[in-house]
Amino acid sequence: MWRCGLGLLTLYRRACKHSDDTIDELAFDTPGTVPHWPAERRTTTLGVLLIRMVDETARHAGHADICRELIDGEGQADKDEMWDAEHWRDYVDRIQPAAQAFRN
Known part of the structure; x- marks a missing residue:
C-alpha cells in the first residue's frame, strides 16, 4: 500500500508540472477540447x-x-478560537445523522 501511495504522489507531481508548463506556455483564451465531455x-x-x-x-x-x-x-x-467544547459536541450531534445517512 505504501508503494501505491508513493506512485500516486509521483503521478500527482508529474501532473502538477505538466499543468504549470501549460499555464506558462499558453494564453488563457487558448482553445481546447475535452473528449469525454458532451459534444455541445x-x-x-x-x-x-x-x-x-x-x-x-x-x-x-x-x-x-x-x-x-x-x-x-x-x-x-481555528475551532478552539471560535467555539467551546460544548458547542462542538452539539454541532457533531446535529450533523452526525446526516453523515450516517450517506455512509452506506
Whole structure:
C-alpha cells in the first residue's frame, strides 16, 4: 500500500508540472477540447479549464477535510478560537445523522 501511495504522489507531481508548463506556455483564451465531455460543451479554453480545476480542487480538498474530521474528531483549524467544547459536541450531534445517512 505504501508503494501505491508513493506512485500516486509521483503521478500527482508529474501532473502538477505538466499543468504549470501549460499555464506558462499558453494564453488563457487558448482553445481546447475535452473528449469525454458532451459534444455541445466539449470545446472550451484553458481559462475555463483552470477555473474548473480550482473548483474541483477546492471540492475534493473539502472532502478530504471531512474524512480527516471523521478520523480525528476535530473540526476546522481555528475551532478552539471560535467555539467551546460544548458547542462542538452539539454541532457533531446535529450533523452526525446526516453523515450516517450517506455512509452506506
